[in-house]
Amino acid sequence: MFEVAELTHKVNKADYQAQLPALRTALLEAQAALKDVDFPVIILISGVDGAGKGETVNILNEWMDPRYIRAFSFGPESDEERERPEFWRYWRSLPPKGHIGLYVGSWYSKPIAECARKELSLADFDANLKRIRAFESMLVEDGALIIKFWLHLSEEAQKKRLDKLKKNPETSWRVTQQDLHHLKTYKKFATIAERSLRETSTGAAPWVILDGRDARYRSLTVGQHVLERINQHLTDNTLEEKAPAQPHLRPIVPSPVDHQNISVLGALNLDQTYTKKEYSELLARYQAQAGKLTRKAIEQKVSTIMLFEGWDAAGKGGLIRRFIQPMDARHYQVIPIAAPTDEEAAHHYLWRFWRHIPRAGDITFYDRSWYGRVLVERVEGFSSQKVWMRGYSEINDFEEQLTERGILLLKFWVHISKEEQLIRFKAREKIPFKKYKITEEDYRNREQWDAYEHAVNDMVERTSTEYAPWHLIAGNDKRFARIKALKIYCKQLEKILKN
Numbered sequence: 253m254f255e256v257a258e259l260t261h262k263v264n265k266a267d268y269q270a271q272l273p274a275l276r277t278a279l280l281e282a283q284a285a286l287k288d289v290d291f292p293v294i295i296l297i298s299g300v301d302g303a304g305k306g307e308t309v310n311i312l313n314e315w316m317d318p319r320y321i322r323a324f325s326f327g328p329e330s331d332e333e334r335e336r337p338e339f340w341r342y343w344r345s346l347p348p349k350g351h352i353g354l355y356v357g358s359w360y361s362k363p364i365a366e367c368a369r370k371e372l373s374l375a376d377f378d379a380n381l382k383r384i385r386a387f388e389s390m391l392v393e394d395g396a397l398i399i400k401f402w403l404h405l406s407e408e409a410q411k412k413r414l415d416k417l418k419k420n421p422e423t424s425w426r427v428t429q430q431d432l433h434h435l436k437t438y439k440k441f442a443t444i445a446e447r448s449l450r451e452t453s454t455g456a457a458p459w460v461i462l463d464g465r466d467a468r469y470r471s472l473t474v475g476q477h478v479l480e481r482i483n484q485h486l487t488d489n490t491l492e493e494k495a496p497a498q499p500h501l502r503p504i505v506p507s508p509v510d511h512q513n514i515s516v517l518g519a520l521n522l523d524q525t526y527t528k529k530e531y532s533e534l535l536a537r538y539q540a541q542a543g544k545l546t547r548k549a550i551e552q553k554v555s556t557i558m559l560f561e562g563w564d565a566a567g568k569g570g571l572i573r574r575f576i577q578p579m580d581a582r583h584y585q586v587i588p589i590a591a592p593t594d595e596e597a598a599h600h601y602l603w604r605f606w607r608h609i610p611r612a613g614d615i616t617f618y619d620r621s622w623y624g625r626v627l628v629e630r631v632e633g634f635s636s637q638k639v640w641m642r643g644y645s646e647i648n649d650f651e652e653q654l655t656e657r658g659i660l661l662l663k664f665w666v667h668i669s670k671e672e673q674l675i676r677f678k679a680r681e682k683i684p685f686k687k688y689k690i691t692e693e694d695y696r697n698r699e700q701w702d703a704y705e706h707a708v709n710d711m712v713e714r715t716s717t718e719y720a721p722w723h724l725i726a727g728n729d730k731r732f733a734r735i736k737a738l739k740i741y742c743k744q745l746e747k748i749l750k751n
Contacts, residue, residue: 253446257404257461263468275475276315282482283316283352289489291395292347292599293482297356297474299403300441301431302413303464305356308403311471312354312478322347323354326361335553335612337653338362339387343606346391348598359384364448368434368441377444381451383649388457390646394600397485398457401474402449403464407438413465499633500640501703504710515709517667522728531731535574538738543578545745546615550583552749553612555659558741559621562666563704564694565676567730571666572617574734575741583613589620601625602650609654621663622647626711631703644714651720660748661720664737665708666727670701 286293295312297305309323324345333341339359347353363380366372372380388398405413414431417423434441453459460477464470507514526534549556558575560568572586587608596604602622610616625643629635635643654661668676677694680686697704716722723740727733 253449254404254406254442254461257402257463258406258409259463260465261463261469261473262466263472265468268468268472271472275472275479278479279315279475280317282479282486283320285486286352286482287320287350289486290349291397291485291489292349293352293397293399293485294347294391295352295354295478296358296360296398296400297354297403298358298360298401299464300405300410300438300445301434302410302417302427303403303405304467304470305403306426307467308401308470308474309354309356312474315475316352320350321352321354323356326355326357332611335555336609337657337659339383339653340606340609342387343603346599346603348595349395350598359387360448360452364441364444365434367444368437377447378451381448383653385452385454386649388452388454390602390649391600392456393642395489396600397481399478399481400453400457400459401477402445402459402461403470404461405464407435407442409465410435410438495636497633497636497639499703500630500637501700501706503706504641515705516712516724517665517705517708520667520724520726522667522669522672522726524726524732525729526731526735528731531735534735535731535738538735538742539574539578541742542575542738542745545742545749546579546583548749549660549745550580550613554745554748555610555612555657556615556662556741556745557610557618557654557659558615558662558664559618559623560664560666561620561623561627562664562725562727563668563673564697565673565680565689566666566668566727567733568619568666570730571664571734571737572619574738575617579615584615584617585610586617586619589618589624602646605650609659622650623711623715626715627704627707630707631700644711647715648717648720651715651717655719658748660745662741662744663720663722664725664740665712665722666725666733668727670698672728673698 297308299305313321313323326341329341342359345353345355363372363377363384367374367377392398414427414435418427449459449461462470462473560571562568576584576586585608592601592604605618605622608616608618625635625647626640629643630637630640651661677690680690712722712724723737725733725736
């Protein structure tokens, strides 16, 4: 794979200076056109040590408008990063639409280095590559343009390059002990790198392998390729006919007989209740247990994410309040999810949820969640069927990363009957401090009750996994719903703490 890159590629000074002005002008024009589009550009500059990765990033920064391009470099993980799923640090750095992100040291660096040092088995390395492919595919399907460069040097060329850098007092600091170690294990590193490039060079995000020896050749080639890819993506984005999204009101796989569309919500027993006395005793017991377990989780650095979905007026807010009463306010946050802000809308829809992943031992409560993609966006026609259909697999991958890190993830759907919802709407309208909760949209949503029930049924079918199952809560009796959810939390947290 690296044979062509090890051939001599050079550009003389005169040719370089002749081509440079037009290239820089064209890059700035392409960058200006990006400001009005709905996709980001992600450029990865990877390769062997000494091949000019840093210089290439500096050149692109110099040639382009610094207001709309930002460089990122990922070294050893900080304490904050180690306490969260590995891709948390990468999600946080993703550029918004219309901007360019430059990455030197990306999501490829750690698995390649660890595998070369034999700290990662080939099976685990391949699992890392599979996750990377899924991550990049998710971004590409959302519209992102990903451009990946591998700057290569032969073993002999790398040794000469590092020796030259070491002898110069101005550049000797750039040669680290890790660089020297990698030189000693060059053949192993090159084999692992080739495997990673082969497995992750896809049609949508191909690798470009370049000879890194000559700075002028390297810079011009990178600049010209970036220009071509951006212009092509701009053209494709303009020509592509995007059909308007349509509401999807039926089940994904409807029954041939309408009345046989049985749903998981319809199977719930909504008649389950507790008396006030029973509720008072059980609430005190489970809140005390929850408080004790939460303190243990802080000591053991076990994080929890709880998300609450359900009908309007199902009691999600009341449930969350009963959870937080015995907890230390310094160790939890409640995130209410509404329509995305401008900043959030400029990123992949999962970006805003990755931002709020709790530190080790802390808890994040989501009042509504990432499931809006396969519920509201589906039923209201805010997303095309292609977009929300792929949301199921994207969500499953996201949740798997959370649980692999040891996070307890609890997903609650609070179900009430349509009749009970109307009773609660009317009651809220009579209470001054609850009137604000009722809007015309709430009543309009009732007209789509069946469509939402179909969407919930499909959601449970496709995203209730062994690592993140759905917990369906009968909520006609608020007391029963609160105790049920607290019991599940205590049971699951106790189980994970023991393990």
